[in-house]
Amino acid sequence: MSLLNEPSVNFHIKLNEQSFHIPNELLKNNIKKIQKLVERESKRLSDFFDELSSSMAGHDTQTSMDKLNEIIRAVELLERKLEKRVNVECELLKRIEYRIEYYKELDGYKKTRNREGLISWYQRYTSLLIGDYLTRNNNIYEQELSTGGAHTSLRSKRKMSSPSFTPPQVNTGLRFLQSQGLEHYLDYDILITANQISKSLDVNHDLSLLVNWIKENQTYLSSKSSMLEFETRLQEYVELVKVQNYPNAIICFQNHLIKFINTNFEELKLASGLLVFIKSCKEQMTKQTDTKNDPYNLSTKSGFCHYFFRKAPSKDFQSTEDSFKIDSGTRIPRGGDFERYARLLDNERWNVLKRLFLQEYYSMYGISQHDPLLIYLSLGISTLKTKACLQCPVASETEDAMLDKFLDNELNQSKCPVCSDEFAPIAGDLPYAHHIQSNLFENPVMLPNGNIYDSKKIKILAGKLTSKRLYSLEQDQVLDPIDRKVYYEKDFITMYPT
Amino acid sequence: MSELLGNLECEYQKLTDGAAAGQTHLKKCLDDTHNFKMNIKKLKGYLAKQAQDAAGEDSQNPAKFMKRRQLAVEKLNKLHKQWDSGARKSSKLAIQQYSKFQKNAINKIYDFELDQVYTNQFPPSARKHVESAIGLHISRYNLCEIPEQDSEGMVRYLENVYGVNSKISTNFVEMAQMVRQLRQDNLDSCMAWCSEGSNLEFELHLLKAMFLLQSGDKSATYLYLLKSIPDFMTKTKKSFLRHRVAPLLAQLVISSETGLKLEEQRNKCIELFTREYCARNSLPFDSSLFLVVMSGIMSFQFFIKYRTLQAARHVDWTTENELPFNVKLPDFLTNFHPIFICPVLKEETTKENPPYALPCHHIISKFSLDKLSKNGTCNFKCPYCPVTAARSKTSKVNFVIL
Numbered sequence: 001m002s003l004l005n006e007p008s009v010n011f012h013i014k015l016n017e018q019s020f021h022i023p024n025e026l027l028k029n030n031i032k033k034i035q036k037l038v039e040r041e042s043k044r045l046s047d048f049f050d051e052l053s054s055s056m057a058g059h060d061t062q063t064s065m066d067k068l069n070e071i072i073r074a075v076e077l078l079e080r081k082l083e084k085r086v087n088v089e090c091e092l093l094k095r096i097e098y099r100i101e102y103y104k105e106l107d108g109y110k111k112t113r114n115r116e117g118l119i120s121w122y123q124r125y126t127s128l129l130i131g132d133y134l135t136r137n138n139n140i141y142e143q144e145l146s147t148g149g150a151h152t153s154l155r156s157k158r159k160m161s162s163p164s165f166t167p168p169q170v171n172t173g174l175r176f177l178q179s180q181g182l183e184h185y186l187d188y189d190i191l192i193t194a195n196q197i198s199k200s201l202d203v204n205h206d207l208s209l210l211v212n213w214i215k216e217n218q219t220y221l222s223s224k225s226s227m228l229e230f231e232t233r234l235q236e237y238v239e240l241v242k243v244q245n246y247p248n249a250i251i252c253f254q255n256h257l258i259k260f261i262n263t264n265f266e267e268l269k270l271a272s273g274l275l276v277f278i279k280s281c282k283e284q285m286t287k288q289t290d291t292k293n294d295p296y297n298l299s300t301k302s303g304f305c306h307y308f309f310r311k312a313p314s315k316d317f318q319s320t321e322d323s324f325k326i327d328s329g330t331r332i333p334r335g336g337d338f339e340r341y342a343r344l345l346d347n348e349r350w351n352v353l354k355r356l357f358l359q360e361y362y363s364m365y366g367i368s369q370h371d372p373l374l375i376y377l378s379l380g381i382s383t384l385k386t387k388a389c390l391q392c393p394v395a396s397e398t399e400d401a402m403l404d405k406f407l408d409n410e411l412n413q414s415k416c417p418v419c420s421d422e423f424a425p426i427a428g429d430l431p432y433a434h435h436i437q438s439n440l441f442e443n444p445v446m447l448p449n450g451n452i453y454d455s456k457k458i459k460i461l462a463g464k465l466t467s468k469r470l471y472s473l474e475q476d477q478v479l480d481p482i483d484r485k486v487y488y489e490k491d492f493i494t495m496y497p498t
Numbered sequence: 499m500s501e502l503l504g505n506l507e508c509e510y511q512k513l514t515d516g517a518a519a520g521q522t523h524l525k526k527c528l529d530d531t532h533n534f535k536m537n538i539k540k541l542k543g544y545l546a547k548q549a550q551d552a553a554g555e556d557s558q559n560p561a562k563f564m565k566r567r568q569l570a571v572e573k574l575n576k577l578h579k580q581w582d583s584g585a586r587k588s589s590k591l592a593i594q595q596y597s598k599f600q601k602n603a604i605n606k607i608y609d610f611e612l613d614q615v616y617t618n619q620f621p622p623s624a625r626k627h628v629e630s631a632i633g634l635h636i637s638r639y640n641l642c643e644i645p646e647q648d649s650e651g652m653v654r655y656l657e658n659v660y661g662v663n664s665k666i667s668t669n670f671v672e673m674a675q676m677v678r679q680l681r682q683d684n685l686d687s688c689m690a691w692c693s694e695g696s697n698l699e700f701e702l703h704l705l706k707a708m709f710l711l712q713s714g715d716k717s718a719t720y721l722y723l724l725k726s727i728p729d730f731m732t733k734t735k736k737s738f739l740r741h742r743v744a745p746l747l748a749q750l751v752i753s754s755e756t757g758l759k760l761e762e763q764r765n766k767c768i769e770l771f772t773r774e775y776c777a778r779n780s781l782p783f784d785s786s787l788f789l790v791v792m793s794g795i796m797s798f799q800f801f802i803k804y805r806t807l808q809a810a811r812h813v814d815w816t817t818e819n820e821l822p823f824n825v826k827l828p829d830f831l832t833n834f835h836p837i838f839i840c841p842v843l844k845e846e847t848t849k850e851n852p853p854y855a856l857p858c859h860h861i862i863s864k865f866s867l868d869k870l871s872k873n874g875t876c877n878f879k880c881p882y883c884p885v886t887a888a889r890s891k892t893s894k895v896n897f898v899i900l
Contacts, residue, residue, distance in 0.1 A: 004792075004828035007799045009500035014609040015798060020506065024604050028596050034524060035589040042582050049578045056571045061549045068542045075535040082528045089524050096510055103503050123639065126791045130632055134660070137625070172659060176636075179643045368612035373791075375616045377628065379801055380794030382618065383825045387848040388835035409780045412899040416834035417786035422631035426624040434821045435846050439837040440897060446855060450895045457900040482898060495895075497853075497861045498841040498882060 021366045022187040023095045041078045098184040133373040135173025135191040201354045389418045407481040445492040509603035527588035534581040615801040633662035635785040641674035673775045695734040698770045797825040836897035842866035854892045858885035
């Protein structure tokens with residue numbers, strides 16, 4: 001029997017397969033890069049040696065010496081590159097080692113039945129989940145920090161192509177992990193890259209990081225026949241159209257979109273249509289600007305379209321707008337389905353793109369799509385939630401605030417995590433735990449008001465109240481912490497709950 | 499040891515000792531390249547010297563020079579071939595080894611995806627509550643590790659970095675400062691804080707004596723123990739604590755520092771102190787987040803099992819709004835609310851179906867009471883004893899855990 005009914009070490013390892021899977025993926029990436037490097041360099045060196053042999057045969061000492069120097073330089077360069085890769089390998093192997101040690105520690109606590117050790121192990125486990133959550137959701141806290149250095153950091157980020165780099169701006173989650181000495185237990189670099197790319201999408205509306213990432217992982221994406229590249233390029237095109245940069249929009253279309261003609265014909269049709277449609281809007285714009293009191297900038301085309309279509313939730317509304325435009329003499333033909341253009345122009349597409357990216361990214365590394373902390377919380381709350389949770393406070397109050405505070409604290413229900421201020425608002429929609437056994441207490445006695453307590457504990461409570469001078473009670477009196485009235489011990493009724 | 503862990507460790511060992519003990523194939527490739535470079539350099543030096551000699555001696559013995567040169571070139575080519583095949587072999591072996599590790603270690607621990615069990619997903623609006631729970635957790639456990647000293651700075655740091663509401667973090671600042679001092683061997687503020695005659699005071703006295711003993715001042719240690727302990731004993735009459743002093747006194751006599759469990763004692767003091775501090779200030783000792791995560795860890799395997807079963811047999815659970823299985827949690831996670839299962843209906847009592855006490859002091863739920871009494875129209879026999887009961891003689895009860 002385990003100490004806390006906790007799962008076995010085997011299950012823990014299965015549960016955290018990610019923390020072994022990710023370093024192994026990175027190791028495999030690393031070794032593939034080395035293989036390419038070695039192949040390339042070996043070919044180059046072979047050529048060098050051939051040249052050397054011929055110059056040697058020709059007794060051309062000077063050329064031979066030059067060639068030899070060239071060879072040495074090439075080997076030196078290769079050595080440095082290899083060294084970098086070896087360091088990467090070493091760091092990744094260390095990660096695996098740290099994690100193995102971590103589970104060996106758990107194994108040790110379980111074997112020696114060390115309850116405190118086990119609890120502290122789970123404290124660290126919780127910290128890791130928090131670190132994971134903070135790393136993935138970094139942007140919500142660092143908005144004010146990032147406004148200052150956004151430009152410089154973006155530029156330096158662009159230069160760095162591999163996912164294993166230290167970011168110029170310290171991620172909250174990483175900072176938390178480092179303060180706990182836990183950075184080796186989580187593959188934060190992978191999560192930070194995901195966070196940076198997704199943040200640049202939905203906060204800055206910047207595609208450059210994503211485009212780079214797509215280039216680097218082209219093989220993976222095409223092997224999955226992912227739509228990510230298409231959606232990204234389509235977004236690039238749409239953004240260019242929005243700012244009226246038609247030449248570049250057309251170049252983008254020709255360079256990056258046309259190859260999807262067989263798979264995404266409809267979208268491409270729509271995209272080309274957008275070009276025409278947006279142009280037709282142009283003449284309309286000046287007239288509209290005066291008549292509409294708008295929060296958006298209607299003097300630009302994108303502002304106008306944005307305003308116009310975000311405001312058009314239903315088809316009916318669309319068609320009224322539509323006829324309105326016919327009346328004012330626009331060239332847009334009647335009956336055109338404008339909602340589809342609206343969807344294309346909508347900023348919500350950035351969110352869709354972000355989700356698609358994260359989905360591809362997480363599945364590439366075998367990382368869970370949802371924040372693990374949220375998964376644990378959802379399961380945990382349900383498992384803890386009893387039918388008595390989330391009820392309005394049942395205890396009545398006295399005039400004495402000190403006494404109320406003390407009594408509230410003595411009631412175990414006040415410590416229930418599901419009923420806490422933090423979790424009560426999100427626990428409501430989750431299912432209750434299923435119980436097959438009563439879980440009560442020893443020596444149950446009923447007071448005349450129907451409340452049933454552990455008779456020893458209610459007497460201890462009376463003792464504490466007297467000694468702390470919070471309430472004066474006679475020798476054989478107790479205070480009911482729920483209705484806060486005084487009862488005599490002689491009125492206790494022993495109960496037999498089964 | 500757990501079989502998966504043992505396997506993982508064994509396969510990991512094979513990785514790190516790929517080429518030789520403590521040398522991966524990659525490292526070998528690097529070492530070979532390094533040696534290759536050094537050897538070329540040597541040969542280059544040799545050739546340069548030969549060329550110089552040849553020029554100096556004015557081709558006195560051109561045949562000999564030619565031969566040496568030829569040898570050097572041959573050696574160079576041999577080195578190159580050696581390196582070339584070695585490097586290719588190493589990188590190939592490394593690739594093979596990592597795929598072996600994938601196959602023998604990683605694939606074996608893969609069983610399920612975390613996302614599979616996340617059926618009751620939180621809406622995006624839940625995040626702000628989760629984040630406040632994180633804030634509370636960090637304030638409770640991690641406040642003394644932040645790089646700020648003064649109380650205002652600590653609160654500000656938590657707010658800026660983790661977005662913790664200052665109302666929450668302020669509660670824990672004093673505690674964190676005292677824990678920090680305890681860690682820095684400073685007991686004064688904690689000693690002043692603790693209530694007289696408490697166990698915390700006693701343990702702090704012991705810790706103080708240990709500090710003195712560690713510094714090597716035996717007489718000061720003895721005097722300190724003499725001054726504080728008998729006094730404490732007479733005041734509190736906690737003479738059962740006496741045995742805790744004995745090992746320290748023994749240490750004084752046998753002058754060895756090996757048996758001094760100072761860190762253990764310090765942690766004990768910190769634990770006792772945080773417990774008392776939280777109780778005195780009505781703060782939760784365990785953060786709600788930690789308790790919920792613990793319960794999540796305990797229940798995870800049941801959720802996985804249920805998912806698998808459900809997928810395999812297409813069974814479904816009919817009781818709405820309740821989990822389809824029972825999870826046995828450790829006692830520190832189950833003592834918040836009483837659970838009463840009605841012995842007749844075998845169902846948990848609820849607000850709509852509360853427990854009722856019969857005149858014989860047995861307890862059943864309201865629904866079973868209605869059923870047995872046919873909605874109060876007749877008397878009935880208690881299902882557990884021969885006493886007859888009427889609904890009018892029953893009363894609603896309420897279990898409360900202290």
